[in-house]
Each structure stands twice: as structure tokens, then as C-alpha cells.
């Protein structure tokens with residue numbers, strides 16, 4: 416029987432919700448492109464309820480305990496005295512989320528002698544040292560597509576929010592002001608601007624599709640080019656590399672995974688290639704950008720705005736410069752964990768666990784590492800190596816809080 420260690424974010428400060436704003440979720444048959452939604456044999460939760468926080472337990476307790484397994488759920492994940500680090504030593508399976516990542520560093524892998532499966536209840540397994548997983552034969556899987564559209568919606572919202580200067584203008588309304596000139600001195604139309612995405616995978620392509628009706632000029636760069644029919648349909652300009660694309664764009668959105676090849680791809684040097692007054696929206700991973708270079712670029716006017724919901728490490732320390740830098744539209748990591756998305760990633764987590772325990776193959780599209788190598792979607796989108804360096808900084812949040 417297995418010990419399953421599950422790390423989830425805390426419940427709301429006013430307690431686990433007992434009521435919700437809406438009564439149900441709209442039904443979706445399949446994802447764009449035809450991939451089916453998760454297909455667990457059963458679920459033990461009500462769709463649309465809070466599943467991603469500790470009391471929600473991803474709706475897994477009944478299923479796991481009735482099959483004789485042990486489930487430990489905690490939000491205490493950082494530092495050597497954390498519940499996570501103590502429970503890890505004999506855990507067979509770790510479930511974690513990008514929103515509140517339990518970093519599986521090389522040191523933690525060395526302690527986790529029984530570990531067989533590192534499961535991401537979401538998308539993006541960069542909080543797991545993939546090289547250690549490869550070397551130790553640990554399977555890494557995530558719930559591909561579960562929240563890609565959730566994030567794409569968020570990207571469009573944040574692009575509009577930055578360009579139109581929504582958040583500062585909203586602040587004036589909240590403060591009781593009517594300062595129109597203050598609201599609009601940094602406000603433009605998106606129409607006719609050039610918007611480029613680094614990566615046109617599930618999220619990147621969904622962003623392009625959603626932006627096309629805004630009459631913008633669309634650009635993208637990706638390791639693999641989209642079909643010609645899609646390029647034509649959306650009138651896309653392809654660039655061979657991010658650095659080739661940056662000079663053409665008023666808005667750049669980052670939608671690629673974090674792996675050693677993409678770490679700090681936006682830095683002091685590459686920022687010199689951006690148009691003055693460009694905007695960046697990054698809901699992919701904080702570490703794609705050099706933290707201090709971004710803050711400086713906002714101060715000196717290289718960038719006109721930066722928004723996103725991803726930081727490094729997570730949670731970000733209270734003194735992280737992105738919390739307070741000029742013209743930022745940052746939020747805690749939340750775009751991929753709407754109540755809608757939670758239902759899908761909880762069901763996908765259950766599907767992967769059922770496959771694992773019953774000895775059935777995990778879907779290829781969910782696999783990142785298996786059998787000592789990158790596998791499935793991981794072989795397509797990731798590179799080998801470790802991107803968790805520096806994650807111990809996350810412990811500072813606890814001390815500051």
C-alpha cells in the first residue's frame with residue numbers, strides 16, 4: 416500500500432467555502448484539438464467546489480483510503496522542518512501544484528528513497544528536478560490541458576489590463592477620485608499593435624486565437640512551427656527565435672515551459688532587443704525572466720508594463736520587487752486554478768493515480784518523465800536538467816509572514 420503525500424495551498428483566510436458564487440460549471444466535451452477531458456473511473460467531489468486547497472484534498476481521500484493507501488495533506492512545504500520534508504522520507508507518491516510548489520530538489524530526491532511518482536495537479540513540472548527523476552527512475556506526470564484555456568483567458572485579460580491601464584484606473588475609483596488624466600496618461604488601444612507569443616503550444620495558440628478578433632498583428636516563435644493552415648488562418652508571422660521576435664512586438668507573452676534552455680530567457684541583454692515601452696505578460700513561469708532586470712526595465716521605461724501570476728520562488732518573499740515595481744499587474748499564482756480548472760485537474764490527478772495503482776499506462780500526453788528518460792509530452796516540450804535551483808528562498812515567505 417502506498418503513502419501519498421499531497422501538498423496544497425492553504426484554505427481561504429475566512430475558512431473553507433461553504434457556498435459558491437455559481438451553482439454549476441458549463442459542460443465541455445473535449446479540449447480544442449480533440450483531446451478528451453480526464454476520464455477517471457469515478458470522482459468523489461462536487462465539480463465547482465474548492466479542491467485545490469488543503470481541505471479540498473483534490474477529492475482524493477475516500478478513493479485512496481478505501482483502497483488501503485495513506486494520504487497526508489499539508490501546505491507546510493518549505494525548509495528542513497516542514498511537514499513536507501519530514502513526510503517525504505517514506506512517501507511513494509508526491510502530489511504538488513505549480514501554484515504552491517513543493518520543490519523536489521536533488522537534495523530532497525536523495526531523501527525520498529521510496530518515491531516512484533511525482534504528480535503535478537496542474538501543468539508545469541519544473542518544480543521537480545527532472546534530472547533526478549530521470550536518474551532515479553521516478554515517473555513525473557501532469558494533467559496536460561487541464562488549465563491551458565484558463566491561463567489563455569488570463570493572458571488576454573492581462574494584456575488588455577496593462578495596455579489600457581485598467582488596474583491603476585480602478586485604484587482611482589476605489590480611492591474616491593475622478594482623476595481621468597491620471598488614469599489615461601499611460602493608457603493605449605491594443606488595436607493594430609503587434610503581439611507575439613514565445614511558444615504556441617496549448618496556451619500560446621489559444622492566446623493567438625483569442626486575440627485575432629482584436630485586429631492586432633500576431634507573431635510567434637516556437638521550436639516546432641504550426642501547420643501552414645493555422646498560420647494563414649490567423650495571419651501569423653513566425654520567428655526562428657525569441658530574440659528574432661522581440662524587436663517586432665509591442666506586447667510579448669511568454670507561454671513556454673521552464674527548463675534549463677528557457678531559464679532567464681528575458682534578461683538584461685535580451686531586454687535591449689525589445690521596443691521601448693513594450694509590455695510583457697508572463698503566466699508561464701517566473702524564472703523565465705531575470706527578476707531584477709524586469710524591475711529595472713520598468714523603472715527606466717524599457718518596458719511600459721509587466722503582468723503575470725508566476726514568480727520565483729513561490730510563494731514570493733514579501734520583499735520580492737515584482738510586488739511593488741512600477742506598472743505591474745502581478746497576482747499570486749492563480750490563473751490555472753479557477754474553480755473550473757480545479758475540477759479538471761482533480762479528475763486528471765485521480766485518473767493518473769488509478770492508472771498507476773492498476774498498472775495501466777498513463778496517457779502519453781500526461782507523461783513528462785518515465786523509465787529514466789523524458790517521455791510523452793515531456794520529450795516534446797522539456798529539456799533534461801534541473802530548474803529548481805534557488806527554490807529554498809521560498810522559506811523566506813514563511814518567516815516574513
Ligand code: NDP
Nearest residue numbers: 538539563614616617618637638639671672698699750751
Ligand atoms: P504546451 O506543452 O502545450 O506548450 C508548450 C510549448 O512551449 C510547446 O509548443 C513547446 O514547443 C514550446 N517550447 C518549449 N521550449 C521552448 C523554447 N525553448 N522556445 C520556444 N518554445 C518552446 O504547454 P501549455 O501551453 O499548456 O503550457 C505552457 C506552460 O505554461 C507550462 O509549461 C507552464 O509552465 C505554464 N502554465 C502556467 C499556468 C498558470 O496557472 N499560470 C497553468 C498552466 C501552465 P514544442 O512542443 O514545439 O517543442
